[in-house]
Amino acid sequence: MYPMIYRVSSAHEEHDNRLFAVSTEKFIGDEFGNVRALSIIETRMVNGKFEPVPGTEKEIPADFVFLAMGFIGPEKSPLLTQLEVELDDRGNIRRNENFETTTEGVFVCGDAGRGQSLIVWAIAEGRSAAAAVDTYLTGRTQLPAPIPPTARPMMV
Numbered sequence: 001m002y003p004m005i006y007r008v009s010s011a012h013e014e015h016d017n018r019l020f021a022v023s024t025e026k027f028i029g030d031e032f033g034n035v036r037a038l039s040i041i042e043t044r045m046v047n048g049k050f051e052p053v054p055g056t057e058k059e060i061p062a063d064f065v066f067l068a069m070g071f072i073g074p075e076k077s078p079l080l081t082q083l084e085v086e087l088d089d090r091g092n093i094r095r096n097e098n099f100e101t102t103t104e105g106v107f108v109c110g111d112a113g114r115g116q117s118l119i120v121w122a123i124a125e126g127r128s129a130a131a132a133v134d135t136y137l138t139g140r141t142q143l144p145a146p147i148p149p150t151a152r153p154m155m156v
Contacts, residue, residue, distance in 0.1 A: 095107070
């Protein structure tokens with residue numbers, strides 16, 4: 001079950017109309033091909049799945065639509081196959097304590113190795129991976145390595 005924690009921040013107070021338990025059915029455009037509204041329907045949890053509630057359809061005016069697509073792992077491109085890197089159980093690129101993949105000399109950091117996370121983690125991992133690459137190439141480094149690849153958030 002999803003956590004039932006609702007917090008209002010200053011950004012929300014500016015003019016945030018939050019709707020919960022709804023599903024977007026379609027985007028509605030104007031005569032010029034611009035989005036003008038979203039068609040939504042209320043949902044309810046039935047046997048662990050959200051199902052539409054008939055008769056609750058409505059339109060919400062919109063000037064822009066931003067899609068949060070989620071993250072299902074790194075793109076499975078031919079490059080990963082050519083490099084012969086292994087993936088972990090979650091579909092991320094497997095790495096060791098030095099950010100090195102299962103292919104010697106190939107390093108990974110950020111979402112591709114950690115999984116979906118915040119940009120600050122990707123930045124910190126990028127710096128640490130750069131230090132690891134420097135050590136790999138030169139035998140030493142003076143670059144900062146703020147976090148190991150196994151670091152986890154202190155709070156959730």
